Amino acid sequence: MTRGCFTGDHIAMTDADFIRGLPKAELHLHIEGSLEPELMFELGRRNGIDLPFKTVDEVRAAYAFSNLQDFLDIYYQGAGVLIAEQDFHDLAMAYFRRVAADGCKHVELFFDPQTHTDRGVAFATVMDGLLAGMAEAERDLGVTSSLILCFLRHLDEDAAFVTLAQAEPYLDRISGVGLDSSEVGHPPSKFARVFAAAKAKGLKLVAHAGEEGPPAYVWEALDLLHVDRIDHGNRALEDEALVKRLAAEGMTLTVCPLSNLKLCVVEDLKDHPLKRMLALGLKATLNSDDPAYFGGYLGANWTETAAALGLSRGELVTLAKNSFTGSFLPREAVAARLAEIDAYVAGVG
Numbered sequence: 001m002t003r004g005c006f007t008g009d010h011i012a013m014t015d016a017d018f019i020r021g022l023p024k025a026e027l028h029l030h031i032e033g034s035l036e037p038e039l040m041f042e043l044g045r046r047n048g049i050d051l052p053f054k055t056v057d058e059v060r061a062a063y064a065f066s067n068l069q070d071f072l073d074i075y076y077q078g079a080g081v082l083i084a085e086q087d088f089h090d091l092a093m094a095y096f097r098r099v100a101a102d103g104c105k106h107v108e109l110f111f112d113p114q115t116h117t118d119r120g121v122a123f124a125t126v127m128d129g130l131l132a133g134m135a136e137a138e139r140d141l142g143v144t145s146s147l148i149l150c151f152l153r154h155l156d157e158d159a160a161f162v163t164l165a166q167a168e169p170y171l172d173r174i175s176g177v178g179l180d181s182s183e184v185g186h187p188p189s190k191f192a193r194v195f196a197a198a199k200a201k202g203l204k205l206v207a208h209a210g211e212e213g214p215p216a217y218v219w220e221a222l223d224l225l226h227v228d229r230i231d232h233g234n235r236a237l238e239d240e241a242l243v244k245r246l247a248a249e250g251m252t253l254t255v256c257p258l259s260n261l262k263l264c265v266v267e268d269l270k271d272h273p274l275k276r277m278l279a280l281g282l283k284a285t286l287n288s289d290d291p292a293y294f295g296g297y298l299g300a301n302w303t304e305t306a307a308a309l310g311l312s313r314g315e316l317v318t319l320a321k322n323s324f325t326g327s328f329l330p331r332e333a334v335a336a337r338l339a340e341i342d343a344y345v346a347g348v349g
């Protein structure tokens with residue numbers, strides 16, 4: 001843990017301390033991507049599922065990815081240990097405990113129902129387990145949350161429609177739909193009708209775009225899916241007109257630096273475009289994506305990115321405010337969190 005250092009007449013607050021105390025939200029987190037190897041083994045034992053690894057170290061050693069697909073192959077395999085409602089509850093609570101310690105106050109978490117229903121796990125099992133964990137986290141840790149149902153884009157649109165129909169009894173407990181999995185070759189246009197149907201049901205819309213896919217996929221997410229947020233969006237920077245559009249619309253980008261490093265979207269954290277995004281007027285936020293696989297939860301994404309890019313306190317505060325103004329929280333809740341951030345900054349001087 002980083003400590004404050006003595007500088008003569010006062011104890012200076014380190015960036016890590018400042019970041020931990022700063023109220024913040026996480027808007028890009030795949031709950032299945034928070035499955036730590038220890039829990040993977042425990043659930044494998046509980047459910048009688050053999051894993052192709054003998055030790056936790058062997059699992060971690062397998063987490064060397066050259067691209068998104070390398071990661072997805074191992075991520076879907078890991079999710080195979082999740083069978084019972086209790087498993088989904090335990091997964092969620094393990095994540096919430098970690099992120100509460102990082103000063104996270106609110107999470108809009110992605111889940112991939114098709115990864116489970118295609119293995120014979122009922123949609124209700126996934127939902128009830130996650131919702132139980134979310135209620136417990138709010139009660140015991142003071143972390144609020146909502147759910148974003150992601151369609152797997154490597155599957156077809158009919159399968160997405162089936163999933164949306166399964167969600168019908170739970171629509172009051174789902175805040176939006178998203179689009180994840182293998183990006184290249186599966187453009188947003190493939191899902192235009194199911195996104196329109198979700199919007200008609202009052203759901204918010206987000207989509208992964210521009211992680212590995214070209215700027216054209218970001219344009220499609222805006223113009224054909226009519227999304228409320230773009231997940232990642234790194235490659236939007238290759239297109240000046242697109243940057244202008246995103247900035248003018250105040251479109252939130254949920255950026256994930258340690259994920260980008262692990263999946264070779266950037267070669268070095270020092271090359272990460274987050275600081276440039278802010279300078280261009282883009283409404284960027286900082287998130288962990290799949291923290292068990294990418295080497296860090298929300299706090300590590302903040303501290304390591306701040307150190308690598310030399311983010312100022314002002315930039316950190318902007319990122320924290322963006323995480324709430326870009327959230328799907330009600331207006332009053334957002335205003336309360338912004339006031340908390342201002343009070344915190346005033347308090348630490």
Ligand code: HPA
Nearest residue numbers: 030180181182208289290
């Ligand atoms: N990208 C796309 N799909 C995903 C990811 C990701 O980082 N994590 C889980 N599904």
Ligand code: ZN
Nearest residue numbers: 030180208289
């Ligand atoms: Zn993601």
